[in-house]
Amino acid sequence: MQSETVIKTNQLSKSYDGKTVLSALSLSVTRGELVAVIGPSGAGKTTLLNLLALIEDPDGGTLLIDGQAPSKIKGRKQRAKKIGVIRQQFDLVNELAVIHNTLAGKLAEWGFFKSLFSLVFPREKNLAKQALTRVGLLDKMFTRTSKLSGGEQQRVAMARLLLQKPEIILADEPVASLDPARAEDVLSMLTSLVREEQQTLVSSLHSVDYARKYFTRIIGIRKGQILFDRPASAVTDAELKSLYEIKELS
Numbered sequence: 001m002q003s004e005t006v007i008k009t010n011q012l013s014k015s016y017d018g019k020t021v022l023s024a025l026s027l028s029v030t031r032g033e034l035v036a037v038i039g040p041s042g043a044g045k046t047t048l049l050n051l052l053a054l055i056e057d058p059d060g061g062t063l064l065i066d067g068q069a070p071s072k073i074k075g076r077k078q079r080a081k082k083i084g085v086i087r088q089q090f091d092l093v094n095e096l097a098v099i100h101n102t103l104a105g106k107l108a109e110w111g112f113f114k115s116l117f118s119l120v121f122p123r124e125k126n127l128a129k130q131a132l133t134r135v136g137l138l139d140k141m142f143t144r145t146s147k148l149s150g151g152e153q154q155r156v157a158m159a160r161l162l163l164q165k166p167e168i169i170l171a172d173e174p175v176a177s178l179d180p181a182r183a184e185d186v187l188s189m190l191t192s193l194v195r196e197e198q199q200t201l202v203s204s205l206h207s208v209d210y211a212r213k214y215f216t217r218i219i220g221i222r223k224g225q226i227l228f229d230r231p232a233s234a235v236t237d238a239e240l241k242s243l244y245e246i247k248e249l250s
Helices: 045-052 076-082 098-110 112-120 125-134 150-164 180-196 208-214 237-244
Strands: 005-016 019-030 034-038 060-065 083-087 168-172 200-204 217-222 225-231
Touching: 005 045, 005 200, 019 045, 019 060, 019 200, 019 225, 034 045, 034 180, 034 208, 045 060, 045 168, 045 200, 076 083, 076 098, 083 150, 098 125, 098 150, 125 150, 150 180, 168 180, 180 200, 180 208, 217 237, 225 237
Parallel strands: 034 200, 034 217, 083 168, 168 200
Antiparallel strands: 005 019, 005 060, 217 225
16 A cells, blocks of 8 residues: 655755765655755755655665655666656757657666667657657657757656656756746646646755745755745745845854
């Protein structure tokens, strides 16, 4: 039976070269939540997402994904079904056609030889067509990915996640490199798809306005610690001012 708490951290800490980036950070995320993590540059947002994505190991504390320790989530296939990642750099192979980048969502399931064969003769085209239709890029299916705009490339990344079908999506500044119009388009589509697929979304963001508009919960992080954790509608201007306050040097 699946736990309703899909992410739980207790006293999580991480340091680099003796500098503490996350300190005694505890939080829990319930299945189906849309959580925005905000805070100033260097607050520890990307480090937190890397730990949740099992890309890095914490120095202290515990992390559970759907009630399991990271060591119990073994193999690429099992991890791919639990966690999907989307970043501001898109993580696409620009020289490949859109269909191949979309089908990359199946790599953990297919294995090496089937994946290699698919580069010549794309497998499961219908799945790719369905995913690209949902993100509005069916007409770009055989276009080289490098020819797409930034917003279109991020939609390809979303199509890839539709094929991967992870339970949790971790988005690290997914619209930081996009202009406001395209950022709105991507966030609207991403949050809509997550709701349709009944997934859980945790995303780091710079924009407070986007966090309030598209997410149900906001966690404010400053200097590696949680300053506040509220429903999006309950976050106050005073809390935001404190989160982004620049201390005067004496």
